[in-house]
Every structure is written in C-alpha cells, then in structure tokens.
Amino acid sequence: xxxxxxxxxxxxxxxxxxxxxxxxxxxxxxxxxxxxxxxxxxxxxxxxxxxxxxxxxxxxxxxxxxxxxxxxxxxxxxxxxxxxxxxxxxxxxxxxxxxxxxxxxxxxxxxxxxxxxxxxxxxxxxxxxxxxxxxxxxxxxxxxxxxxxxxxxxxxxxxxxxxxxxxxxxxxxxxxxxxxxxxxxxxxxxxxxxxxxxxxxxxxxxxxxxxxxxxxxxxxxxxxxxxxxxxxxxxxxxxxxxxxxxxxxxxxxxxxxxxxxxxxxxxx
Amino acid sequence: xxxxxxxxxxxxxxxxxxxxxxxxxxxxxxxxxxxxxxxxxxxxxxxxxxxxxxxxxxxxxxxxxxxxxxxxxxxxxxxxxxxxxxxxxxxxxxxxxxxxxxxxxxxxxxxxxxxxxxxxxxxxxxxxxxxxxxxxxxxxxxxxxxxxxxxxxxxxxxxxxxxxxxxxxxxxxxxxxxxxxxxxxxxxxxxxxxxxxxxxxxxxxxxxxxxxxxxxxxxxxxxxxxxxxxxxxxxxxxxxxxxxxxxxxxxxxxxxxxxxxxxxxxxxxxxxxxxxxxxxxxxxxxxxxxxxxxxxxxxxxxxxxxxxxxxxxxxxxxxxxxxxxxxxxxxxxxxxxxxxxxxxxxxxxxxxxxxxxxxxxxxxxxxxxxxxxxxxxxxxxxxxxxxxxxxxxxxxxxxx
Numbered sequence: 001x002x003x004x005x006x007x008x009x010x011x012x013x014x015x016x017x018x019x020x021x022x023x024x025x026x027x028x029x030x031x032x033x034x035x036x037x038x039x040x041x042x043x044x045x046x047x048x049x050x051x052x053x054x055x056x057x058x059x060x061x062x063x064x065x066x067x068x069x070x071x072x073x074x075x076x077x078x079x080x081x082x083x084x085x086x087x088x089x090x091x092x093x094x095x096x097x098x099x100x101x102x103x104x105x106x107x108x109x110x111x112x113x114x115x116x117x118x119x120x121x122x123x124x125x126x127x128x129x130x131x132x133x134x135x136x137x138x139x140x141x142x143x144x145x146x147x148x149x150x151x152x153x154x155x156x157x158x159x160x161x162x163x164x165x166x167x168x169x170x171x172x173x174x175x176x177x178x179x180x181x182x183x184x185x186x187x188x189x190x191x192x193x194x195x196x197x198x199x200x201x202x203x204x205x206x207x208x209x210x211x212x213x214x215x216x217x218x219x220x221x222x223x224x225x226x227x228x229x230x231x232x233x234x235x236x237x238x239x240x241x242x243x244x245x246x247x248x249x250x251x252x253x254x255x256x257x258x259x260x261x262x263x264x265x266x267x268x
Numbered sequence: 269x270x271x272x273x274x275x276x277x278x279x280x281x282x283x284x285x286x287x288x289x290x291x292x293x294x295x296x297x298x299x300x301x302x303x304x305x306x307x308x309x310x311x312x313x314x315x316x317x318x319x320x321x322x323x324x325x326x327x328x329x330x331x332x333x334x335x336x337x338x339x340x341x342x343x344x345x346x347x348x349x350x351x352x353x354x355x356x357x358x359x360x361x362x363x364x365x366x367x368x369x370x371x372x373x374x375x376x377x378x379x380x381x382x383x384x385x386x387x388x389x390x391x392x393x394x395x396x397x398x399x400x401x402x403x404x405x406x407x408x409x410x411x412x413x414x415x416x417x418x419x420x421x422x423x424x425x426x427x428x429x430x431x432x433x434x435x436x437x438x439x440x441x442x443x444x445x446x447x448x449x450x451x452x453x454x455x456x457x458x459x460x461x462x463x464x465x466x467x468x469x470x471x472x473x474x475x476x477x478x479x480x481x482x483x484x485x486x487x488x489x490x491x492x493x494x495x496x497x498x499x500x501x502x503x504x505x506x507x508x509x510x511x512x513x514x515x516x517x518x519x520x521x522x523x524x525x526x527x528x529x530x531x532x533x534x535x536x537x538x539x540x541x542x543x544x545x546x547x548x549x550x551x552x553x554x555x556x557x558x559x560x561x562x563x564x565x566x567x568x569x570x571x572x573x574x575x576x577x578x579x580x581x582x583x584x585x586x587x588x589x590x591x592x593x594x595x596x597x598x599x600x601x602x603x604x605x606x607x608x609x610x611x612x613x614x615x616x617x618x619x620x621x622x623x624x625x626x627x628x629x630x631x632x633x634x635x636x637x638x639x640x641x642x643x644x645x646x647x648x649x650x651x652x653x654x655x656x657x658x659x660x661x662x663x664x665x666x667x668x
Binding site: 062063064065067068089090091092093094095110111112113114115116117118120121122124135136140143144161162163164165166167168169171172173175176177179182183184185186187188189190191194196198205207209210254255258260261262 | 337338339340342343346364365366367369370371386387388390391392393394395396397398400411412416419420438439440442443444445446448449450452453454455456457458459464468469470471472473475478480482484485486488563567568569570572573575
C-alpha cells in the first residue's frame with residue numbers, strides 16, 4: 001500500500017478517493033477543523049465502518065472555551081474505534097487523557113513543532129505521530145525521524161496554511177471600501193509573483209502558501225511514514241491520479257530545501 | 269488582596285531602569301539567544317544578572333523570554349543558556365516551545381515557566397495542560413474576550429497574564445509564518461517582517477483585480493485597554509503586560525507611568541472619568557499608531573483595522589530628560605531630545621512628582637550662555653524652575 005494520506009476538498013470526493021491507492025484520509029470534524037471538507041462525527045464513524053483504510057479526524061481549528069463541549073462529544077464518540085485523532089491544541093490532549101482514549105494520536109503542531117526536542121516532548125506524552133511542519137527542511141525532518149522515531153506525516157502536495165487570524169479580514173476590507181464581498185476566494189501576490197490564497201470562514205481568515213509540490217522529491221524523505229496530499233481548495237479531484245503517477249508540475253517547494261533566516265545580523 | 273502586577277518591556281538595561289523607576293512591578297527582557305526579538309540589542313548574560321540584582325534590590329522581578337520555536341540547530345546551546353539564567357536568578361522564563369520545559373525538568377533547574385502568548389493559550393483545558401506541566405503562569409492569547417479570560421481563571425487557578433497595551437499580531441500569535449514565505453525571515457524565531465502591515469492588490473477567484481485605491485492589508489490597530497483595567501483586576505488577572513521591547517525610554521516611561529497611575533487610582537478608589545480622559549490623551553500622544561480595545565469587549569471589525577498606509581507619525585513630544593536639579597540655584601539640567609524654545613508651553617512628569625506644566629523660561633547651554641532654543645538632540649541645556657524635579661523626570665510638550 002502506498003504512503004499517501006489524502007485530505008479531500010469536499011465530501012462528494014471521498015468515495016472516489018478511497019478507490020485510489022492511498023493509505024487513508026484526514027477528515028475535518030464539523031466546526032473543529034480548518035479544512036474545506038468537514039463532516040459530522042457520525043458520518044465519519046459510518047465511513048470508518050465501511051472502509052479498511054485509515055481514517056483520521058482533524059481537530060485543528062483554534063479552540064476556544066465554547067468549542068470544548070463539542071471536542072469532548074467528538075472524542076467520546078471515537079473512543080474504542082480505529083479512528084486516529086489529529087489535533088493542534090494541547091487542551092485536546094487533556095480531554096483525551098480524561099476520557100482514557102487509546103486511539104492513535106497525531107500532533108498537528110503546524111508552525112510550533114519544528115525540532116527533535118519538541119517532538120520528544122510530545123512522544124513522552126503518549127503521542128506517537130507527528131504531522132510535521134513544512135517550515136523546516138527535509139534534512140531537519142529526517143533528523144527528527146531518526147532521533148525520535150515518531151510516525152511522521154508530511155504535506156507533499158497542497159496549499160499550506162501560513163496565517164490564521166480570528167479577524168474577518170476580507171469582510172473588513174470590503175466594508176472599508178464600501179463594496180460587497182461577492183466571492184469566496186481571494187488572492188494576493190508577492191514580488192516573485194507567487195500567489196497566496198485567502199479564505200475567510202466563520203472562525204476567521206486563513207492565508208495559504210503557493211501550491212507546494214514535493215511529489216518528485218520523495219526519495220529525499222524516504223523515511224517519512226506518511227505523505228499527505230492536501231486537496232483543500234483544489235476543485236479537480238482527478239488531480240489525485242496525476243499526483244499518484246508523478247505527473248504534476250509545480251516548482252514551488254516552500255522550505256523543503258531552503259532554510260529560513262534566524263538572525264538578520266549577528267550581535268557585535 | 270495581592271495587587272495586580274504591571275509588567276513592562278525592556279530592550280536594554282537603561283530602559284529596564286526607567287520602567288522600574290516609572291512604576292513597573294516587573295520587566296520582561298530578551299537574552300541574546302532564543303528570544304523573539306532576534307534583531308534587537310537584547311541583554312548579555314552579565315546584563316541579565318545585573319538586571320535581576322537591580323530588580324531584586326527594589327523587590328521587583330525580571331522575566332526572560334526564551335520564546336522562539338526551536339529548530340534542531342538551536343537546541344545545542346540551550347541547556348547551557350538555561351543554566352546561566354538559573355545562575356542569574358531570573359524570576360521566570362517566558363516559553364513557547366515545550367522542549368524548554370522538558371529540559372528544565374530533566375535537569376532539575378530552579379526556573380519558573382510562564383507560557384508565552386506565542387503558544388496561543390485560548391481555553392481552560394490548555395491552561396490546565398500547562399499548569400499540569402508545572403507552568404506558573406500563562407500569557408493568554410490576545411484574541412480572548414473578558415468572559416473567556418474569566419472562565420480560564422475561575423476554572424484553572426493558574427496565574428494569568430494579559431496584554432493591555434501595544435502592537436498586535438493580526439494573526440493568532442505563533443500561527444503566522446507570512447514573513448518566512450515572503451521574505452525568508454523566520455517569524456517564530458524572532459525575524460517577523462510584519463507582512464500583516466504590508467499592502468497588496470487583492471484579486472478575486474477569477475484573478476480579476478479588485479478596483480479600489482485602497483489596497484488589501486491585514487494590519488491591525490494597536491491595543492489599548494485603559495477603559496477595562498478595573499474589569500481585569502475584578503476578574504482576577506495576575507499581570508498586565510505592555511508590549512514593546514523595541515520602544516524608547518520615553519515611550520516606556522510614559523505608558524508605564526500612566527498605567528501605574530490608573531492601577532493605583534483604582535485601588536485607592538480615586539479614578540475619575542476626568543482622569544481617564546487625561547490618561548487616554550497621554551497614551552494617544554505617545555503612540556504613533558491608533559489603538560483600540562480589540563477582542564476584550566467584542567470581536568474586532570473594520571474599525572480595528574488599518575488601511576491607507578501604516579498611519580504612523582514620528583513623535584516629537586519628548587523634549588528632554590532631567591539630569592540634575594540644583595536646590596540652591598533652582599536650575600534644572602537636562603539632556604535635550606527634540607526641538608523646543610523659550611515661551612513654549614511644556615510639562616514635566618516623573619515617578620516622584622505630580623505632572624505640572626509651565627512656560628519655558630530662558631534656556632542656557634552647558635557654558636551658561638543664553639541660547640533660548642534647544643535644537644540639538646543630546647545637548648546639555650539648563651533653565652530655572654521653582655518646583656523641584658528629579659533626575660530621570662521627563663519634559664514633554666504640554667498635553668491638554
């Protein structure tokens with residue numbers, strides 16, 4: 001079986017994707033994820049009963065007090081199932097422990113989990129899997145895998161969330177210029193003509209990176225356990241066939257082999 | 269009842285001393301490593317030791333930010349650094365990456381931990397998680413309402429620190445790496461290029477440009493919680509934090525002096541609407557950006573955003589700092605900062621005096637020659653003043 005785990009763009013694509021040579025799906029839970037494809041937890045449980053493939057639920061929205069009852073209810077329902085739980089907020093881990101769940105746990109640290117040491121911290125807390133950040137290079141990822149033995153998930157195709165605000169930034173802008181918001185997708189460009197997707201949802205605004213494609217470089221991350229294909233906001237579900245066949249073109253690789261700058265100048 | 273803590277930023281030793289002089293109970297500072305203001309001057313270990321010794325002599329505290337998100341390459345020197353902070357007797361570390369907590373525990377270091385706002389602690393379960401990890405305090409995310417903050421305090425018992433003044437991230441802190449992608453500078457290792465303040469043409473889904481002379485930006489106005497300090501005291505917040513380790517002596521002194529006055533007025537039941545109005549004017553004058561309440565009382569809307577440029581103005585209110593007062597001759601010696609002249613209406617404020625205004629009399633240079641104009645920053649000037657003032661007091665343009 002392949003190492004590919006797919007995040008669908010919408011629920012209508014799920015059966016189609018499950019028919020492909022993939023290991024499993026990551027599915028957003030209603031009102032608790034940042035993904036375009038969100039399902040209620042009962043639908044996810046039904047799906048898990050129908051497929052042998054791995055099903056992972058994503059709880060990666062920023063969690064406020066008002067969300068905690070929903071988190072607790074969702075986690076209670078996946079107790080004693082094979083469903084894996086991917087989460088960002090460490091308060092979710094508190095509830096997982098309180099409910100005594102034994103499901104596979106995946107820490108979705110996003111921009112806050114970038115090192116051997118921080119992955120070791122999570123492992124010592126019973127989290128054996130890490131959705132590793134795209135903010136670091138493949139060499140750093142390989143080091144983390146080697147030193148921690150974590151089961152690594154890593155995005156090899158898709159738009160990466162790189163800015164998450166609680167503010168309604170699109171609505172605010174159109175209010176300021178006295179125009180109506182009449183689209184659900186907007187873009188900005190950087191000076192290199194890279195395009196950044198902006199999505200405003202009820203929980204805030206997310207800006208995404210240019211489309212990252214590392215599918216042609218997988219030999220450099222052989223040790224990574226799961227290659228995540230994030231189809232969020234990609235309308236053509238058949239792109240999956242091209243990705244699986246290595247037939248997608250994009251030169252944008254984010255920080256796969258480029259380090260960020262830590263200090264602009266060194267102290268004298 | 270324990271009085272609420274007023275926590276000031278300090279970019280260097282001089283600013284730390286000013287912050288304490290003007291009423292801060294504690295200062296947070298960054299070392300030369302592992303701090304989110306990577307390009308600021310920051311403190312050497314010796315300076316951190318000097319800062320803590322000085323603070324403790326005043327019965328005040330120093331917290332040190334160790335709040336970058338670590339990469340593998342940053343881990344090697346961390347343990348030695350933590351040991352040196354322990355040796356410096358710092359009162360707590362402000363931390364966002366849990367690996368720091370692991371290192372402290374495994375090496376049994378005597379260091380208290382405050383969880384940085386960079387970790388975006390937003391709910392009571394997360395606060396409990398950190399409490400169970402031994403954290404003494406959480407610096408809450410700036411996106412929380414009064415009700416949310418109160419619930420966290422009531423349900424967890426952990427110390428809670430909240431920002432009350434200064435610049436805001438437009439994003440949840442820690443969940444923005446725009447700087448990495450647009451400039452290569454690492455936002456979560458202190459290199460944030462403030463892309464949220466940049467302006468961009470906006471395009472719709474068909475890649476048609478939105479036609480407007482106003483460009484899209486995520487830029488947020490600053491935070492000012494002057495109207496809600498009593499609410500924060502009442503719900504049990506432990507510490508009130510002012511943002512701005514890169515800010516000037518004058519800014520730190522003015523903002524800390526103002527909030528010190530408000531807090532003391534509240535505890536003394538002497539805060540009036542008239543006072544509040546005046547304090548607001550002082551804070552508005554010292555800032556170079558407009559400030560709002562942001563999330564405490566409602567979700568922010570268009571009024572809390574900046575458009576049409578950064579709307580920042582250079583502040584030239586700060587005229588000079590008092591170096592000496594001669595009781596006999598009643599001559600004040602100052603170091604000049606911005607232009608002023610004889611006849612200008614100015615005021616002096618300081619930690620040991622009640623702010624007062626006066627018309628600037630004749631001005632003399634260090635050779636006692638009458639000049640009547642101060643036009644050279646850092647120049648030593650003198651003038652006569654009947655009211656006694658003190659070293660460290662500041663002269664500014666009169667605020668109505």
